[in-house]
Amino acid sequence: MSDVPDLPSDELAAFVAAVIPVLTQWVPVTPARTLGRLGAPDEADLPSPGVQVVRGTADSEPACLTALRALGPLLVERLLGALELVVAGHDWSGAPSLVADLPGLAPGGYAWVATGGHDSEATSAAALLERLHPGLADRTVALATGIAAHPAVTRLLTIPPAVTDEPAIAARHGAAHLALAVAVAGAVVDQAAPPVVVERAAAIVGLGAGAAALLLRDGSMPPAYAAALLAKVRAEYLLPRGMYGSVGVAGNRFGLTEHGVVGQSDFAGNGLVAVTDGGAVIRTGVAQGSVHVELAVLAQAPAEVESGWEEIVEVSWPAAEGRASVIAPDGTSSPRLRRQTPPWPGDYRVRVHARGRDDLDTESERYKLIVWAAPAAAETVHKRTDRLGHRMRGEPEPVRPPRPEHAYRWVRRSPLSVAATVTVVIGATLEQVLRAFGADPNRPEPIDGIRRDLSSPGATETWVTALDTGDAVLVVEDNGYRGSNAAVLCAASVSGRAASMFWNVNAVTRLSFADGGQLLASFEPWGRDEAVPPRVAAALAGLDFAEPGDRTEKGLVAVERFTGGGITTDDVAQIFETGIGFRVPRALSRSARFNSQGNRTDAPPSAPQEAGRPDVR
Template identity: 40%
Template sequence: MPMYGPTTELSAEVVDAIAEVVAAELEAVARLIPAPAAEALGRLGLAQLAERSFPSRYTNGGRVSEAWNGSVDALPPLVVAQLLGALKTPVAALDLSVPQLIEALPEAAARSGYVTIAYFGRPSEVSHELATLNGFVPGAADMVTHVVAALAGHPSIVPLLVADGSDEAAIVASHTTGYLALAVVTATVVLRPLSPRVTPPAIVGAALTAVAPVLRKTTMPAAYAEAKLARRRAEYLMPRHIHVSADVTDHVFVLAEAPLERGGLDFSGNGLVAVLSDGVAVRCRQESASVPVAVHVVEKPGQPDFSRWEEIVEVSWHAPVGGAGFAGGAHSGNGLLPPAQIAPPWPGDYRVRVSARGRDGGWESYELVVWRAPAADPVVHKRSDRLGHVLRGEPEPPVDLMPDLAYRWVETGSLVNGAAFTFVAGKSSREVLRDFGADESAPTPLDVFYDRLAEGTIDSWVCVLDVPGGSVAVEFAGWRGGDHQTLRALSSPDTKVASMYWNVNAHRRFSLARAGHVLDSFEPAYEGPTSSEAQELLADLDWRGLHRDAVGMVAASRYTGVSISAEDVARIEAVGIGYPVLPLLPELRPVDRRPDGSVT
């Protein structure tokens, strides 16, 4: 039985003989390959096409991966089934023989003993037959890959692989069809000497394996670039709204048509945006990270949102070709985001409004609003963060004008998704645990609580830290500190208590209590303080602005004289112990019932 392998040396005469036989059948086999399946296969195999996704009929909307290594199991089952259905009978009828190849192959004794082939799940017919082939004749599929690669550049084969088509999809299908037909005919020639064990499904599987590396290395015809651009423009719709995480390198992320050549960026004009020859660069606080960016491509921009953003700058740039993307990379919920899906794919003048927040600390994020407009001078709509002042060479704003800076660390890490901080003046952590209704006898690892939370069990727990002047109770993903009954218990007999709570749904509550009475409790975004104590406390704070969580922490610390730092929270998390909170008994209130039984 012949033993094949990629190291088997084939002379030029043998390769020429194989090429002559393959060339005679290639076009006939190519006509049998379904264009939709060829297009889908091409979008997997070609690295330059990996930006597009499969048609939904093949992957339910999944994204193309350019990491396809030729494994048949990695292909959409419908593509494999379509190809096998179209090729199974014709391949079985192919009667191809190259005597020179058979003579050149090394001879070996037939294998004795047994071959064990194990499967997980239910493999397709192609996978099953290909695995059987490789089990009985190790290296057979590798030999097919080796010969296909050699023939792809053969003078008699190359003219038969020229793709054509009236649009981008047709060119992709035509290009892939030629190379797949080459692989199918070659696999038939190379594997047929193994008859009767070599079946048409095994031949198709070996061809699919062999065509992957060839497709990755080939270049598309010259007409493809123009066809791809035409398709991109035909499919590009506005308005377009995209939320991504843009990659930051050297404090910058870039929206441009080509990768940025580092150095020479000047942000001194506006402190936020630098205009490039084909896009814009945005200056960030973090040196290397991913930052959330909301992109809105519109016909006409709305008014800037001064309440949400700290820096807002508008600039113009000229697009030589169009289709600017995040040059350093960007990710959405579905993985890598193609650059072509960002800016409009037409040349011309564009305007972009860049809004930023969190560059001085906290949750750093950006918004880009893009529209077509004649070139115009930059406009700075708002300048308020300290980084912008430094980049523009302006005096930094006094720290006392931004008191929430000290607590913006609550806008980062795990605290972003929700927490409750309760500041208690003059009480020890043990007293606070008692007033919370916590079970002091049951210290529990925080991981246990998080596991229960992941399972959907809503258990309350609290961590308490003694700090100068009192204690601070921290509830990760909790809320009990803002409950009125808890506030009354904590503030009795004559204690000041303040609580700041927020959750992942952007709900917030700031509360004050003293001497067993709740003085105020309101949602900063939609309500306002009603008590004179809260009004005075918040008079110089932007409690309806961007950093409401940090502002609430500042106000709570002011009211109680108690404070907590990011390092304190890190210590609590390092210890990793919390206490389960038992619901407090409901307060008894006098009830006056009418004769009819109703309650007054």
């Protein structure tokens, strides 16, 4: 920041104090409130769309301009629209000399400035002025920061005692500091006397808004703000509430606590959770990384104990303030999991659910915390079945047979993790399977080109990739679902068997089986309640789809059992490294019938059909 020479502070303070009331009345309430909250604590949880709190600055740009850009163009444009006329019409000549020591643009020189297409006019003008007259931005911030402490100015920044609600305090706080910074910027820009290429009013508002953002971000909130914020949070707090997120893990633990530190704890009692000052600490299986957590806050105790978890323990803790967060040992937290428990002190109960701790895999390890207000009570253990819990309690570990679905957990870290269909076919050639899907095996294309074409508006084709492993033909659809189509599976299975597993980002799944050209079953596996043929039942034996977790993996196990062939991570790698795909022009009719060569047998007599290729009209 530029050094500020000795200045007549009383004279500058008098000048600024006279301008602040003039400008304050023109500052719109909504952007003033946004500015006023820049210095609010993180737990205020009062985000402002488009505003980023920038803590660092680029070496090539003054902090004032970085802070100005972080406010976003919409907020800055609204401030410019509100203040432009009053700033342009104000007489700025009464201020003492402020910039005489700063270098200006050399005679005959020039400057350029790169601005984003979405920058506010005020941001562009301030950036151009800084290029023409280096040091003005830093000087504006230094002067505004210094003069804010002068008694003549401080009294104008003080919030009247009659203003007690959080929105009003934030708006008054923001408007007063913005007026101060714009007053300083007005005097600075006027004395810099920029050329006509710089729109002066826009530059004044831009420098003032950037300086105000820094003042408000780094300064203290008004004394009454904390109480007003708490009153607002309490008035708006509703139950029940639920949220999901990830939390960092270090030293095999994370916490639900009012404080920002999760210390070491003793888990020998129940093997899962330990009560600590201000909350609870949860013992994880993984030592480092992050785990998925669901947090639910209820008005009363849950009616039932949930199934599908390996460890469930319930404990009480006394909250000194309330608003506990799910946090990592270093105090970091996902915004969705921060300050979510009731904002009142008192006794609370938390039921901690865990599964996957024995897997040492952050993708499969899951937690659910249910919180409600209740008198302090003894610890309750609802379930204790994982090996880690037994070790922590000093008990013999139970013998747990390996879970077959664990062999497919690599899918979560593959290109197919979000949405895909995997189809496995036995008893057919690669060419026959591709034709069953409606693709032409004689027209392979690079996957990148297909993706590029199908991303254009109006594209109606789909595409597949395929691999002959020798034992089976695998068809992989990245974000596709042709393999779940009944007609496709019937066509692919005319000389053998076919099965497919579909999943997508919305947790929709479909598991399908066909044999000898007949569809045996096709259903959403976790919601299945109808009977299935014995061959399908054998493939599903021991796979509990009602249990949360690993549903895609369980479906792939069923596909492998039914067909005798499965897909591996090496298969997927080979498919995408080869980079060859096949277009599918249009969907096949669900009522289509096919012969053993993969040709349709129900085509109308008048419809000519290419030999060896299904009619996909």
